[in-house]
Amino acid sequence: MSPRLSVRKTYKLYINGEFPRTESGRFYAVTGKGGELLANACRGSRKDLRNAVVAARKAFGGWAGKTAYNRGQILYRIAEVCEARAAELVEELRRQGAPAAEARREVESVIDRWVYYAGWSDKYTQMFGSVNPVAGPYYNFTVPEPTGVIGVIAPEQPSLLGLVSRIAPALVGGNTVVAVTSEKQPLAAVTMGEVFETSDVPAGVINLLSGIKSELVPWMAAHMDVNAIDTTGVPSEAIATVQKTAAENVKRVVHFDAAAIGWDDHRRSQGPYAILDFQESKTVWHPIGM
């Protein structure tokens, strides 16, 4: 009897709740520490990015309109499914070069981060909203609302915790996301797409693109229907150009200073202020009378 041949996984994009190959038909090789081939990842194109933004825009109203409780449950569900697939995620991080213990710790942090942000879903509005005591006969209040479609450029490392740490606060706040994964280590990030797909995340709410950052980032920065861009994973020499391009539609530019803060400092690497980065404040006036 010959030994059983294993079934390999094809790493694809995650757009609008589906797993298409890049429309461009292009790929790039993802290699391990020793240069061995790990996978042929999709080299996402400008058209893929546009499709992802269209999907994210379409999903925005529905996601922002869900109850906070519901969004919290879906984020918690992501944590549950992550936990169930932890071994696979750890294995992917390990194959991409992380020592086993470190890979396990990263996945544990990822799961805990989903739980952490799930819990914020029905709380941050009370922190950041207000009733404003105006000097007149008006009822006046301010509520935080999601900014819209957020483009997230995930850091190269930690490839999974970095991605999750940046998209979770955007998502819990009712935004939809188009994320560019770590270029060199996209495997676990792409698998996260499968987690989302099985966690009741509505189609289009999260979209993941693997590919070459120097190609994808300028298109993300220039896209007129992206409301904010998270530049955490943009190579430092390219940040100024991204910021300049982002001005074309007055994009909010958010940057998490991983070099200074790190990803594991639970007081500073996560928190409601990260949610606030992807929120607008809406103030409402109404007269008080008979």
Added chain:
Amino acid sequence: MTTTEIQTRERLTPGPASSSVLWEYAPSLESTDHVKLASRYNLFIGGKFVEPHSKKWFESINPATEERLAEVAEADAHDVDRAVSEARRAYEKVWRKIAPSERAKYIYRIARLIQEKARALAVVETLDGGKPIKESRDVDVPLAAAHFFYYAGWADKLEYAFPNRTVSPVGVAGQIIPWNFPLLMAAWKIAPALAAGNTVVLKPAETTSVTAMLLAEIIQEADLPPGVVNIITGAGATGAALVSHDDVDKIAFTGSTDVGKRIQRTLAGTKKKLTLELGGKAPNIVFEDAPLDQAVEGIINGIYFNQGHVCCAGSRLFVQESVAEAVIRKLRERVQTLRVGNPLDKNTDVGAINSKAQLEKIRELVESGVDEGAEIFQSSCALPQRGFWFAPTFFTGVSASYRIAQEEIFGPVLSVLTFRTPEEAIEKANNTPYGLSAGVWTEKGSRILNMVSKLRAGVIWANTYNKFDPTSPFGGYKESGFGREGGLHGLAPYVVLS
């Protein structure tokens, strides 16, 4: 210092003359004899009034008469540098070190001095900017004082505003403000910056610098430590020099979306913090069940307040089809009764257009509306011979693609459109790159809350319009900018959290 007494009475057609106005009012002019202006204003740098390095001054005119009000200094890059280095010195040596409760007391003093000089400030604001005295007297100046009073109280309470974080000031703030609410915008910018422990270099708009210089005198009188607030006058080049100065830590800008984008681009690659409060093309939505007379007052206030020189002006009126005819009829009658004329007259509703350039821009856009096929209605009021004037105007038969439905006119010009269902109103209202403000008129509470949650705008007035308060955060979505001014939210742009 030489002073010129202002004599405006003789120079203007008395009162808002109009044969079509139902009631003729006798002129009721605010007196100006108690106001003494300098013939020339220098730069306020390091607590002193200093001549500009450029040795150049430009005229600030009264847009209602086209006559010279005063000369204002033109700050060049060298002056900007002086102001920034004074602000830096004051930040490092004084302002960041003094007890927050003492900082508060300085800011309270400014508020009190504005109240003491309220009448003079209102008169000068009207003379310099052309806005009706009843607006500068009842809105601009009292709100400016209130803004300082409100933020003064935050100075020693910042740790309660940002739970679980350490709050520090940003440093030196460069602030650039527009010409539509000159003193009020200065207050919106300076008050939260000082409360949070920053020092300031403020540049007012070139057509309306005079009340900012009176504020500089107030700041001097309040004994604010030299350099904590510096006020430098000039046009776009002065602002550009401030924006690109290396030692400025934060830029706050209120003005056009075009200039805002330019500033955002300029700051790319720097560590400077930025807040932008930019243009708007606000929808004002009237449902068939709205109290129509009140709604018409709200429409009028929404677009003709301050000659429509308001970034949050309700410049796109959406009326439900079933009441469109009635609303337009009432609007026609009401526009006709607006009293247009001498801004110093206490009965004046609509004053002078702020500048010749702005008047030309308004005319150009109104012509485009006529050319594109909209139907124009204009008040038949008589306009003064001298000065910059534009009769209150609205367009019906406007298609969403017309320039007058898309571009910010920043004048007393309204575009009227119609809708059938709430969904259609939301769709049309949100169909703009702007997102500063919106209005909703309906008696139905649940509909208000539905509209409020679906309109993509930073300020929404339901059954009211154009209300402002220091406790109430103000600012835009989308291309109307980012960051908030007013309230606890207005502190965030001026702090660093760690």
